[in-house]
Amino acid sequence: MASVFAVVDPPIARSLVLKLFNERPIDPNVEEIIRLIDERGLDEVAPVGADDEHAFPLVATPKCLVFAEAGEEPIGIAVLRVDSDRFRPLNVVLNGTRVKRDLSYGTSIAVYLADLVNEIHSRGFVIGDISGTNLLADDSGFVTVVDVDSFGVEFDDGRSPISAGFATSNYIAPDILDGHATIASDRFVIACLILQFLLHGMHPFGGVRRGVLQSSIQENMSNNDSWLFARDEFVLPKPFHAYMSMESLPPTLRRLARAALRSPERPSAEEWLEATVAAADRIGFCEHCGQQKFEEAACSACSSGRDIPPFQVNPEDAPPTPPAATVPVATPTPSPPTTPPDVGSGGLWGLRKKRRA
Numbered sequence: 001m002a003s004v005f006a007v008v009d010p011p012i013a014r015s016l017v018l019k020l021f022n023e024r025p026i027d028p029n030v031e032e033i034i035r036l037i038d039e040r041g042l043d044e045v046a047p048v049g050a051d052d053e054h055a056f057p058l059v060a061t062p063k064c065l066v067f068a069e070a071g072e073e074p075i076g077i078a079v080l081r082v083d084s085d086r087f088r089p090l091n092v093v094l095n096g097t098r099v100k101r102d103l104s105y106g107t108s109i110a111v112y113l114a115d116l117v118n119e120i121h122s123r124g125f126v127i128g129d130i131s132g133t134n135l136l137a138d139d140s141g142f143v144t145v146v147d148v149d150s151f152g153v154e155f156d157d158g159r160s161p162i163s164a165g166f167a168t169s170n171y172i173a174p175d176i177l178d179g180h181a182t183i184a185s186d187r188f189v190i191a192c193l194i195l196q197f198l199l200h201g202m203h204p205f206g207g208v209r210r211g212v213l214q215s216s217i218q219e220n221m222s223n224n225d226s227w228l229f230a231r232d233e234f235v236l237p238k239p240f241h242a243y244m245s246m247e248s249l250p251p252t253l254r255r256l257a258r259a260a261l262r263s264p265e266r267p268s269a270e271e272w273l274e275a276t277v278a279a280a281d282r283i284g285f286c287e288h289c290g291q292q293k294f295e296e297a298a299c300s301a302c303s304s305g306r307d308i309p310p311f312q313v314n315p316e317d318a319p320p321t322p323p324a325a326t327v328p329v330a331t332p333t334p335s336p337p338t339t340p341p342d343v344g345s346g347g348l349w350g351l352r353k354k355r356r357a
């Protein structure tokens with residue numbers, strides 16, 4: 001556990017918070033990680049909103065060690081500040097209703113999540129402790145990451161890597177149950193989160209295999225048992241149970257999902273970034289029920305675009321299953337789409353300027 005304090009004066013320090021470790025010594029690697037963050041420019045990337053006032057640290061990097069008295073052991077770190085009124089943890093965002101209703105919003109988060117991880121991985125850092133509390137998003141879908149002091153670092157010159165901290169349950173890739181995170185395990189966990197945002201909040205390892213009383217996301221993940229590959233054999237919770245499937249994704253994202261969850265060649269964050277930016281541009285409304293859907297994908301709110309009938313659900317809560325052509329829908333009220341990220345001709349980089357906080 002650590003205590004976090006706002007820094008009030010001098011004014012330049014308002015962009016920082018102090019994180020003091022009360023009950024454990026500071027990770028001996030933190031000083032080296034702070035140096036490498038500076039050397040590799042991880043604190044220099046910040047997306048820019050409408051103006052400087054809306055800029056935020058893409059990564060809440062530690063900037064320096066904090067000492068109580070000169071010469072003593074460090075008692076904490078000074079970290080770039082993230083506005084907690086604006087950014088909410090991803091597990092809070094995922095439990096809200098907007099991700100379930102607003103595919104444009106979920107896709108924006110997926111885009112900025114892929115962008116964030118690409119920035120981190122391309123500089124040789126491993127996130128390690130990816131979780132719904134360490135990653136945060138705002139109402140525009142911008143994403144930032146905190147608790148960076150557990151990052152790992154990989155080197156090109158043969159030096160042994162600095163190990164990343166341990167992962168959090170429900171975010172542990174199947175190949176690192178007994179060890180530290182790697183860029184490859186980051187890729188697995190990030191793919192799960194990106195897919196969850198592209199699937200209206202339904203986790204790719206959520207749900208329960210038919211005939212099993214219960215299983216956690218981590219159990220399904222450790223067994224690599226995803227409803228995306230065996231839809232008929234899984235019961236998904238409401239409101240996902242009836243029509244959600246791999247076909248809810250457009251073909252490019254289906255291909256990435258298969259590779260990310262099923263193959264040793266997991267797609268990079270850069271590949272996810274390219275695919276999610278393209279998908280964000282191709283969100284339309286279902287002509288049958290009026291809900292948002294990806295073009296080239298089946299509607300997950302009704303059966304439109306699917307060749308087979310809705311999936312079976314628990315007998316006690318089976319939904320009505322009318323023929324596709326006459327799906328009765330209670331007054332379609334399509335939620336207005338949020339503006340998908342405007343990536344312009346310069347890609348996401350065009351939205352960003354170098355900024356040293």
Ligand SMILES: [Zn+2]
Nearest residue numbers: 286289299302
């Ligand atoms: Zn529909």
